[in-house]
Amino acid sequence: MIGRSLFMAVLVGSVLAAGAAVAQDPAHGPGEEAVDAYAVADANAGATPFTGTAMFEAFHGRAGIDRMVDSMLDGAKADPRTAGIFVATDMVRLRRTLKEQFCYVLGGDCGYTGRSMVDAHDDLGLQPADMGALIEHLQNAMDAENIPFRTQNRFLARLAPMRRDIVTR
Ligand code: HEM
Incomplete structure (x- = not known):
């Protein structure tokens, strides 16, 4: 017994x-x-992926996306306008989840395992200027990766609707 x-x-x-x-x-x-705790789902990525692999290839696949995310985050961390926002951030996780998200949205064969855009940003009190600064670093990163301007803009347009979930002030 x-x-x-x-x-x-x-x-x-x-x-x-x-x-x-x-x-x-x-x-x-x-x-x-x-x-x-949160429920893992591709829908948390906050955008419908491009169909086909043309966009993924235009961004030079997984390696290109990884370089681009690292370069964007390095830029945002070094920028006095946004550095403070990332001081307490787990950058290992942020790099991983952003790479997954961009790969997923660009039509790569990736799943997104991170939180929703609301969940990830609702405590940060982000302002329009913070968004503007991060997009600048993304554009610099895409330039460095030699992504054609029109292709850059197609990607930015896919991210644009996330703004309402990210910018809360
Ligand atoms: C379209 C624009 C943006 C996208 C696609 C995006 C994407 C993401 C992703 C995927 C995560 C990680 C989610 C997770 O950990 O599960 C995240 C977290 C975070 N984002 Fe953004 N983000 C955007 C805009 C911004 C801006 C403008 C800032 C500030 C300048 C920012 C600062 C942060 C910070 C600090 C975290 C970590 C939050 C935490 O660990 O609690 N993000 N973002």
Whole structure:
């Protein structure tokens, strides 16, 4: 009897532990801090992906997107207008989730595992000028990657509707 209750306790304990791990930390890459629970879904990316692979290829695939995101974030972190916003940010997670999001939206074969744009930004109190500065760094990053102007604008137009979920002041 004691053996059986002990077995049940261990079983219930391990099921609870496994459940808690999944719910609390649904998509946690190596070297990242835990975040509050959320439901993982591509819809969290906040935009419908381009159809076909032309856009993904125009951005030089996964490697090009990775370079572009790193360059944009390096620019935003070094910019006195926006540096303060990223001081407390887990940049390992932000780099990973942004790369996934851009790859997904550009029609690459990627899933997005990050939070929704509302969830990710609602505590930040971002202003229109913050958005303007980040877009500048994205444009510089696309220039550095030699993305044609028209292609850059197609991508920016796909991101534009996210603004209402990101800029809250
Ligand atoms: C179209 C514009 C933008 C897109 C597509 C975007 C995308 C993202 C993504 C994918 C995440 C990570 C979600 C997650 O951790 O699960 C995120 C978080 C974050 N974003 Fe943005 N973002 C945009 C605009 C901005 C702007 C303008 C700023 C500030 C200048 C900003 C600052 C941040 C910060 C600080 C975080 C981390 C929040 C946290 O860890 O709690 N974002 N964003």
